[in-house]
Amino acid sequence: MSPATPDNGVGTVPGGASSPPGTAALELTGIVKSFGSQRALDGVNFELRGGEVHTLLGENGAGKTTLMNIASGMLRADAGSIAVDGKKVSIPTPAVAMSYGIGMVHQHYRLVERLTVAENLAIGWHETPRVVSRGALVDWAAEVCDRYGLQVEPRAAVDTLSAGERQRVAIVRALSRGARILILDEPTALLTPHEADALFENVRRMAGEGHGVVFISHKLREVMEISDRISVLRGGQLVATLARADAEVRELARMTVATDVPDVPVERASKSGRPILVATGASVGDHDEGRLHEIDLEIREHEVLGVAGVSGNGQVQLAELLTGTCEHDSGTVTQFEGGEAVNPTKGVGHIPEHHSQGLALAASLEFNAVLRSITKPPLRRGLVISRRRLRTAARELVDRAGLKKLQVQRPAGTLSGGQMQRLLVHRELDAGSRLLVAVHPTRGLDVAATNHVQMELLAARDRGVAVVLISEDLDEVLEMSDRIVVLYEGRIAGELARPEFDRNRLGLLMGGAA
Amino acid sequence: MTAGPSPIRRVIAVLAAALVAVVFISMQSSPLGGSVWEQIWLSTFGTGLGTTSVLQLAMPILFAGLAAAVCQRTGMWNIGIPGQMIMGAWTATWVAYHLSGVPQAPLVLAMMAAGVIGGGLWMLLPALARVYLGVSEIIGTLLLNFVAIQWLIYWTGGPWANTNQNGGGTLIAKPLPAQATLPQFTIGSTTIGLALLIGVALAVVLAAVYRYTQFGYRSALAESGDELVRYAGISVWRTRLVTLVLSGGIAGLGGVLLVLDQLHVLSTSLTADNSGYVGIVAAALAGNALLGVVPSALLFGFLAAIGSALQIMDVSGEIVTLLTGLVLIIACINVGKPRFLARRSSARGTSPPSAPAPEPAPTLDEVAK
Numbered sequence: 064m065s066p067a068t069p070d071n072g073v074g075t076v077p078g079g080a081s082s083p084p085g086t087a088a089l090e091l092t093g094i095v096k097s098f099g100s101q102r103a104l105d106g107v108n109f110e111l112r113g114g115e116v117h118t119l120l121g122e123n124g125a126g127k128t129t130l131m132n133i134a135s136g137m138l139r140a141d142a143g144s145i146a147v148d149g150k151k152v153s154i155p156t157p158a159v160a161m162s163y164g165i166g167m168v169h170q171h172y173r174l175v176e177r178l179t180v181a182e183n184l185a186i187g188w189h190e191t192p193r194v195v196s197r198g199a200l201v202d203w204a205a206e207v208c209d210r211y212g213l214q215v216e217p218r219a220a221v222d223t224l225s226a227g228e229r230q231r232v233a234i235v236r237a238l239s240r241g242a243r244i245l246i247l248d249e250p251t252a253l254l255t256p257h258e259a260d261a262l263f264e265n266v267r268r269m270a271g272e273g274h275g276v277v278f279i280s281h282k283l284r285e286v287m288e289i290s291d292r293i294s295v296l297r298g299g300q301l302v303a304t305l306a307r308a309d310a311e312v313r314e315l316a317r318m319t320v321a322t323d324v325p326d327v328p329v330e331r332a333s334k335s336g337r338p339i340l341v342a343t344g345a346s347v348g349d350h351d352e353g354r355l356h357e358i359d360l361e362i363r364e365h366e367v368l369g370v371a372g373v374s375g376n377g378q379v380q381l382a383e384l385l386t387g388t389c390e391h392d393s394g395t396v397t398q399f400e401g402g403e404a405v406n407p408t409k410g411v412g413h414i415p416e417h418h419s420q421g422l423a424l425a426a427s428l429e430f431n432a433v434l435r436s437i438t439k440p441p442l443r444r445g446l447v448i449s450r451r452r453l454r455t456a457a458r459e460l461v462d463r464a465g466l467k468k469l470q471v472q473r474p475a476g477t478l479s480g481g482q483m484q485r486l487l488v489h490r491e492l493d494a495g496s497r498l499l500v501a502v503h504p505t506r507g508l509d510v511a512a513t514n515h516v517q518m519e520l521l522a523a524r525d526r527g528v529a530v531v532l533i534s535e536d537l538d539e540v541l542e543m544s545d546r547i548v549v550l551y552e553g554r555i556a557g558e559l560a561r562p563e564f565d566r567n568r569l570g571l572l573m574g575g576a577a
Numbered sequence: 578m579t580a581g582p583s584p585i586r587r588v589i590a591v592l593a594a595a596l597v598a599v600v601f602i603s604m605q606s607s608p609l610g611g612s613v614w615e616q617i618w619l620s621t622f623g624t625g626l627g628t629t630s631v632l633q634l635a636m637p638i639l640f641a642g643l644a645a646a647v648c649q650r651t652g653m654w655n656i657g658i659p660g661q662m663i664m665g666a667w668t669a670t671w672v673a674y675h676l677s678g679v680p681q682a683p684l685v686l687a688m689m690a691a692g693v694i695g696g697g698l699w700m701l702l703p704a705l706a707r708v709y710l711g712v713s714e715i716i717g718t719l720l721l722n723f724v725a726i727q728w729l730i731y732w733t734g735g736p737w738a739n740t741n742q743n744g745g746g747t748l749i750a751k752p753l754p755a756q757a758t759l760p761q762f763t764i765g766s767t768t769i770g771l772a773l774l775i776g777v778a779l780a781v782v783l784a785a786v787y788r789y790t791q792f793g794y795r796s797a798l799a800e801s802g803d804e805l806v807r808y809a810g811i812s813v814w815r816t817r818l819v820t821l822v823l824s825g826g827i828a829g830l831g832g833v834l835l836v837l838d839q840l841h842v843l844s845t846s847l848t849a850d851n852s853g854y855v856g857i858v859a860a861a862l863a864g865n866a867l868l869g870v871v872p873s874a875l876l877f878g879f880l881a882a883i884g885s886a887l888q889i890m891d892v893s894g895e896i897v898t899l900l901t902g903l904v905l906i907i908a909c910i911n912v913g914k915p916r917f918l919a920r921r922s923s924a925r926g927t928s929p930p931s932a933p934a935p936e937p938a939p940t941l942d943e944v945a946k
Contacts, residue, residue, distance in 0.1 A: 426800075
């Protein structure tokens, strides 16, 4: 049996009784959650009625997933209360959430890839018999899929399924365990448009049957299509809850993006130079994984090109494409130096999305500091590395990154996130003498360090370096860039030069609604 | 670039394992009478003969340890050391049979070179499979051990069989030329083989290579994982290939030296002491620090000598295997927060907001309700 069976007992009835439409099936009140010193949720209220599709809309990091992880027992709130059908409950684990009829379908579905659909449906559930024949399991799974009208071949191994099919398995799994409240975390993120349409149909049907559906998304268009009500989260706070009839795309975009701070802080005399990298129709990855499609982009000296967009829309691939660390399947990417096409790996710096991508965490600070320059003169002479120069160069960089007090022999993994980021930024500033691709360069830094990094990037631009700033922080992009392109679903959704910067327009482009 | 537990932890591991061993050995009594502890002392550092045997047992472990450590320093495993030792020894033996008239120094050098080539070539197949096809080098190297053992049995029992001596489970090949032997140095009553000194010198050279050359740094990059390699845009396939073949060559050299130094003939007892596998443990205990393999190999040589001492007393020598396992487990387990505890706090999708609202927005909670 599950560790805590609710007193009302309805939770374990498959396809069980749903709350009458219109009453609060799930109510979260004053939810607070912090990670370290970061407050991810700050007193958020949320209510889901039976039979409604209630969207949680917001940027990455707004707290949408965190809030629903609390409702589904993945995380525990620091403060606040949860009520199911008007009864106050405590949800310490996903199993308990399930017993209250709350099921969450995570973005990556959490299925066992090597097992079949039937096995995934049955595994880890207390009602699955301890001993069961393969045939009986398959029959049962087929019946369950049938009951919810979500067809998947029960004998197929999950790793052979498409993203849409996997999602159906995850949804059936939740429903078959008695979920009356279904939480879908970014359900369209990995789906093709066709699969997304099928999903919407299913979501509507489930709502019609009385299930409450929480739909987490940052895509404005689909939010307008599927929702009964919309709650907007920003920076861990609830901005508004609206009925769809009262919602308007432009207004939603404004609410998700930011407050009305002055758009363009200072006008800068920017002299755009010669192009140093030109991408023409460059595509990366196949369409199902939906990565980059036919990117046309010109990157110029003396210019900060801001790339705005919600992460997961191709930013990582774009950074790799521009730094020459991934192959493009079609189109061309050419780098120029003084007007001539050149070998692309020279003078390119890359501040990656995560520290771990650019640092060897088990290796010493010293090794990490010279990672870029170790195979080149003057550190290398022939086959030999000069230890003395290496040590000097490492010490100098570490000092410049503001880590003077640290021993260079320390493993890089023992540094704080901010320290790692400072080391990375300075190393890549050195490496990027022609092109610097910076992905979230100020993430995890305090205000002073953020300012410092931004000044360094601008200084690099002024030296003539082409800087590509990929960031989710629209304020940062607006403040730093000379030109902005918006990435949406692997395509360049729009391009704006500095005089035409417009927060609302960017918000719409980022949400795919323009 | 030694990752993993600190040196202090390693020493503690050895001491802890030793404590367990003391308890176990104390529980044993020899059917032959006499003190087990006294016999252990006499068979190891208590006598010159004992010390000599510790050093002899440590020699192949040192080479195997270096072979294992070199691979680990590039983030790969060589489980095929016994096979490479066999192939090194076999190739060297083939050379010796064909150069029987050559004087000692050139003959020995030729045999050593042949051993390096034999071991290296034996590694070439799994190395190419790893680099070009992505086939796990663990599987490739391990499986070739069984092939090498059959190869050895075929030659020592067939074309090269020494018909006068065969029997009793060990197959022995025809004798090598009499001058195929390495000098021994005697200090007091202890004898040190040149082979061991070659091993120590090799450790020093390798340590310098890894510290002072581009190759060493590329290895460290490769060790740090594919994601970083990809990020850095530095190609390491050549580094991986060279490393694997180098590792095989070192193991092959160990095999030749075992023949030249101790066995003086190719025989199936070449891998009887399991030094090819013990070397992997020795490298792990040293945290893959190349110089650290030297004391580590000596420790395992000491353990092996204890094993023989126990066998002399007709007490089970299996305690040594147990001890080896214990050292490996205790030394290599990194104390940290178990993953299942760490998971909750770092659950996916809960990264803190990257862009907290710059100023408290006028809350529209009224709208919400």
